[in-house]
Amino acid sequence: MAVSSAAAVSLSPRNFPPAKINSPTFTKSSWSKPSPRFISTIRNSSDPTTSPTTTSDLGIEVPEGPPSLINALNVERAMRGLPITDIDYYGLLGLPMSCRSEEVIAGAYKTKVEDVLSQGLDEEEVSSKLELLKEAYRVLSSAQERRLYDWSLSRSENPDRYSWPFEVDDTITSQGDPPPQEPEDFGPTRLVGYGFLAWVILSFVMSTILNNL
Numbered sequence: 001m002a003v004s005s006a007a008a009v010s011l012s013p014r015n016f017p018p019a020k021i022n023s024p025t026f027t028k029s030s031w032s033k034p035s036p037r038f039i040s041t042i043r044n045s046s047d048p049t050t051s052p053t054t055t056s057d058l059g060i061e062v063p064e065g066p067p068s069l070i071n072a073l074n075v076e077r078a079m080r081g082l083p084i085t086d087i088d089y090y091g092l093l094g095l096p097m098s099c100r101s102e103e104v105i106a107g108a109y110k111t112k113v114e115d116v117l118s119q120g121l122d123e124e125e126v127s128s129k130l131e132l133l134k135e136a137y138r139v140l141s142s143a144q145e146r147r148l149y150d151w152s153l154s155r156s157e158n159p160d161r162y163s164w165p166f167e168v169d170d171t172i173t174s175q176g177d178p179p180p181q182e183p184e185d186f187g188p189t190r191l192v193g194y195g196f197l198a199w200v201i202l203s204f205v206m207s208t209i210l211n212n213l
Contacts, residue, residue, distance in 0.1 A: 069145050078152040081159030089136040089149065097150065102141060109137040143169075 074084040090097055093108040116129045139145045151165040 069139060069148050074148065074152070078148065078155050081155045082152075083156045084149070084152040087132065087135070089139050092132055092136040093140065095140070097153075105137065105140050109133060 069084060077084050093105065093112055095105065095108050099105065112133050113130065116126060116133070119126075121129070139149055147165050147169045150168045151163070154163050154168045
């Protein structure tokens, strides 16, 4: 009995030390704001990047990528008869809408650039004018951009009359020479003519012979 009472005393809950529970501790540093370096990194990731430029076959630097006229909003505006831009690209380069030659467009662009550079304007104004000229050259030298721009002009001038984009685009018909015509075969025509002439002569001869009988 003494042993069992001693075991009961030793196994009593009072003899066990209280268990340590690792509860999460919240300190002021746990709720601290992110470091300024992390915030600056987020801001820098959304900064606009400058679009690269490409050189065309005519030796003219044209801005590559946006801004582009081809997007869903501009197509919807053109369908509704609303202008997609307030910039007169033809007027900027001094070209008529009927001009489709790439050499003429490039020559007009170079002439306008030289004219702006020779006016002695300040750097900001020169940069603004050159950007407009680059945009005008890019739009008018691109078949897809120009088709949408011409379609928008046609729809905004006559909003009550619907027209399709290819109705105002004569680029395909104006480029290159017409296909060569196949030589006409006059052989069958000659044979028919000779046969008819022989029949007329034979009829005349037969008529003369019958009349002499």
